[in-house]
Amino acid sequence: MRRDRDDLEVEGELELPNRMGTRLAFEGEAHGDLATPESLAWRVDAKTNGIDLKGWHEFLSGALAVPDAGRGRIRATAAFVGTQVTRASVQLQLADVLIPASTVWPSDTTYSALAGDVRLERKKGLWRLTGRDVKLVTGAHAWEPTRISAAWNRSDSGQLKLEADANYLRLENLVPLAALAPEGNWRSRVTELLPEGEIRALKLNYAAGESAPTRYQATARFADLGFAAVGTAPGVRGLSGEMTTTETAGRASVDSQAVVFSMPHKFRAPLNADVARGDIHWEHSAEGWRISSRGFTVRNPHANAQADLDLLLPGDASSPILKINSRFQDAVLAEAWRYLPIDKLSEKVLGLA
Numbered sequence: 001m002r003r004d005r006d007d008l009e010v011e012g013e014l015e016l017p018n019r020m021g022t023r024l025a026f027e028g029e030a031h032g033d034l035a036t037p038e039s040l041a042w043r044v045d046a047k048t049n050g051i052d053l054k055g056w057h058e059f060l061s062g063a064l065a066v067p068d069a070g071r072g073r074i075r076a077t078a079a080f081v082g083t084q085v086t087r088a089s090v091q092l093q094l095a096d097v098l099i100p101a102s103t104v105w106p107s108d109t110t111y112s113a114l115a116g117d118v119r120l121e122r123k124k125g126l127w128r129l130t131g132r133d134v135k136l137v138t139g140a141h142a143w144e145p146t147r148i149s150a151a152w153n154r155s156d157s158g159q160l161k162l163e164a165d166a167n168y169l170r171l172e173n174l175v176p177l178a179a180l181a182p183e184g185n186w187r188s189r190v191t192e193l194l195p196e197g198e199i200r201a202l203k204l205n206y207a208a209g210e211s212a213p214t215r216y217q218a219t220a221r222f223a224d225l226g227f228a229a230v231g232t233a234p235g236v237r238g239l240s241g242e243m244t245t246t247e248t249a250g251r252a253s254v255d256s257q258a259v260v261f262s263m264p265h266k267f268r269a270p271l272n273a274d275v276a277r278g279d280i281h282w283e284h285s286a287e288g289w290r291i292s293s294r295g296f297t298v299r300n301p302h303a304n305a306q307a308d309l310d311l312l313l314p315g316d317a318s319s320p321i322l323k324i325n326s327r328f329q330d331a332v333l334a335e336a337w338r339y340l341p342i343d344k345l346s347e348k349v350l351g352l353a
């Protein structure tokens with residue numbers, strides 16, 4: 001430790017217990033009047049080249065969420081004025097990181113590589129987050145090196161503005177990490193949807209405030225995108241294409257193979273398609289969300305079809321209204337029961353009971 005009038009410097013090294021790793025090196029400095037900590041400028045830097053997350057998980061159990069296992073290198077830095085963060089960074093190079101099955105994700109997830117260089121900075125009320133060489137590689141799914149960036153601020157009136165982009169994300173690799181975050185409604189929603197698939201070239205603009213309506217605009221390309229049916233809302237797996245959307249309307253161009261559509265309260269079994277191709281539009285009105293498509297092409301062993309679809313998801317949470325006008329070729333009539341809504345023909349009429 002060194003002190004010179006209003007300057008203070010500290011550095012040291014700790015020998016960690018074997019179950020927590022090897023060494024933890026740290027240093028810090030502070031500049032200003034120690035009698036007025038609210039104006040003190042200070043910085044901390046800590047690093048370890050041999051951390052063992054299993055030991056830290058046991059040590060911090062209940063106080064801080066840490067993966068159940070993992071090993072590697074971590075360096076973290078942060079700078080403050082008083083208690084306000086002005087910048088921070090984390091560099092990770094971890095292997096064999098275990099996130100156990102939880103209410104967020106139904107199975108254990110082991111990351112063979114969990115790495116990246118993430119930096120946070122605040123200037124004149126504007127926060128900026130950047131991430132380089134982000135990797136979340138699991139045994140089941142690869143991950144391409146990712147660049148992410150986000151900038152946000154909150155005005156004096158409480159309005160939040162956010163801009164974000166990412167060149168690559170794989171949802172199955174990303175979502176299990178939500179188990180380390182504090183509980184909230186968004187975590188429950190993730191649990192229900194079980195999202196999957198790859199997203200590329202994501203761009204998002206978002207604005208919301210107490211006295212202003214929520215506005216957003218997003219564009220992205222996606223491959224093998226999927227989510228589960230929740231309540232009366234449908235689910236889908238295997239979608240590929242591109243999308244643009246706002247808070248009131250959107251459009252997706254779909255060109256997919258091996259698609260599965262599920263709507264358990266309307267259809268007796270999931271609907272499968274070897275090919276699904278067409279444009280899907282959605283818009284929000286006083287009635288709710290309306291999803292539509294014209295001439296959507298579907299092919300599978302049971303038929304080649306073109307369909308016009310209108311689906312209304314009422315704003316009052318009542319039962320969705322689905323209208324389908326389909327034209328079939330090479331249809332296998334014995335399989336028609338799969339495509340007829342439950343509320344139109346009974347199982348007895350269809351010969352299923």
